[in-house]
Amino acid sequence: MTIELFAHPFSSYCQKAITAFYENGIPFALRMLEPGNAAQAELAAIWPIGKFPVLREGGRVVPEATSIVEYLHIHHRGPVPLIPDDPDAALEVRTLDRFFDNYVATPQQRIVFDHMRAEADRDPIAVKDARAALDKAYAWLDAHMADREWAAGDFSLADVSAGPQLFYADWSHPMDGRFPNVAAYRARLMARSAFARAIDEARPWRAYFPGGAPDRD
Secondary structure, three states: OOEEEEEOOOOHHHHHHHHHHHHOOOOOEEEEOOOOOHHHHHHHHHOOOOOOOEEEEOOEEEEOHHHHHHHHHHHOOOOOOOOOOOHHHHHHHHHHHHHHHHHHHHHHHHHHHHHHOOHHHOOHHHHHHHHHHHHHHHHHHHHHOOOOOOOOOOOOHHHHHHHHHHHHHHHHOOOOOOOHHHHHHHHHHHHOHHHHHHHHHHHHHHHHOOOOOOOOO
16 A cells, blocks of 8 residues: 655655655655645645645545654554654653754744745744744754764654754754754764755755755755
């Protein structure tokens, strides 16, 4: 049975799910989401919330990137276990996953969304707060990664989450040498073959990044 993934390669949360597929060599059919296309209409029918990525396998529909990674771990486990079997280790992995989604991705997206508004509707105070939140997250992570290769032991869901969130966060709010451990971790993530593939597949859409994509990465 074919796994379908309703997604767009330039989305950070879609990259998170796609990286999990690539990490374990799990085949899937990409249902490319574009305004008005058949995949977009089908997504609206199976997940009226409209957010993506969404996985469908047979009659099973799984929304949200973290849940998709969990689903793959349960039903299509590969050679790289993205969630440890040990409960305490799994708790740390899941906690770090939430850290990257809530404390890196969320403020980063506030900056992006502000760029997408008309000039008169922009909110400089909200952007200032988002940048401060990212600095706080970077500082915590810099200390956390001082003696680690990956976020929570072996490569895991935490790193699958970290890759796209740190990738785009450094575009919206550059670290500029202030957080060397985070920068080194980001570079390791970008060199990981599964995430590097996801990055390359998203390159055609870089010109659309709100605020402008930097001439690097």
